[in-house]
Amino acid sequence: MPISQHTNYEEVPNALLVAFDRTITPARLHPYMFAAGFKKQRAIHLYIWNTMMGQSFHFPMQAFEVAYRNSIAAVFLDKYGDKWWRESVASKFLDERSVQELSFARRRLKQRGIKPNCDEMVAGLSFGFWAAMMAPRYKPAVWSSHLIQAFPNMPANLDHKGIYDRVNRILDLRNRIFHQEPLLGYNLSGLYSELMQMMKWICPETQAWVKSTCSVPRFIRLKP
Template sequence: MANVVQQSLIEQLRPVISDERIGTYLTAAGFDTDRALRLYIWNALIGEAFHLPIQSVEVGLRNRINAHLINLYGPRWWQEQVFLKMAGRERASDIETALRRIRNRGASLDTGQVVATLSFGFWASLLQKKYNPPLWGGRLSSAFPYLPPGTSRGDLANRVKRVADFRNRVWHHEPIIKKDLLAEYSVAMELLG
């Protein structure tokens, strides 16, 4: 039954996948079209399997940073001028975009909505070196209490960036067939720890 379903998927995919999109898979499959389409489906299924760990990293990261920002700037940190000035124009613009989206949905402007609406990129960017003294100077372990000893803000930022880059490949349906999937999974699990 599984082969029948997969064969049906292959037949449905043939006319809708562009030559550019299938090219990577054709090369990897030795230019065998059926094998390439099976590899394409496999790639999608592996991406699907990564959804929960990546989502968990994103949600965990934003919740830990949100808690840290509340401690530093108060429960509505996202509208505090001291925070916005420190964060800079680009992060302030990210917040404005999130606020506009929340208003457009007719949802209430509260911290939970803001946190959920801001992108993974926003949260990852707050780990950049330029935020080290004002946000993280001497406070990284209070924001991330289970961080292994000796892990620096830079180490954490690099791991988060790696998960974010992999997430973007998966979310944008790009090939992950040449990635070291065990290493990608390990980084996500390490961050969750």
């Protein structure tokens, strides 16, 4: 029963229910059992739906992460030059923890035999690093005058904090999906809308392409 075909939520055979106790474990199934009123068939359907939701979010999340980090990096490039990621430069505008993350990323590239440059460093840093770049501590030095450069289509009434809050909600969703955690109880429609909004503020054309291809709304409607 491939997950992509399991949208009608057929009854799961008893032998498979027993197998899930061994492979998925009752502890991992507990949130789904609780949400399903301890009806195991529905709990398994919720588990399958949760997996499908994660799959469907992967594409827009990936597209946003790449667009977002490139947009932030473009500001750093213009403001601090193409060596902004070197510790000697970054230490002038980033906090100690972020400078350490740059150092670790640079070291990882070298261990893989890759010569660090701006493009490789941008791709090699985590989404958590890039989300932290919108933290309030960086507003005076960077975002008081460059926010519109990173988000050229943002609404006029939106401020830096509004961007920061949205990015962190997206980061939290991304981490839950990538760690196979339950999405039950999350406002997935609202988070998807925020994801699409932020993509539009960076690039409307890319957002329209992602939205036309994305299956998130369909799987939200398929929740058992």
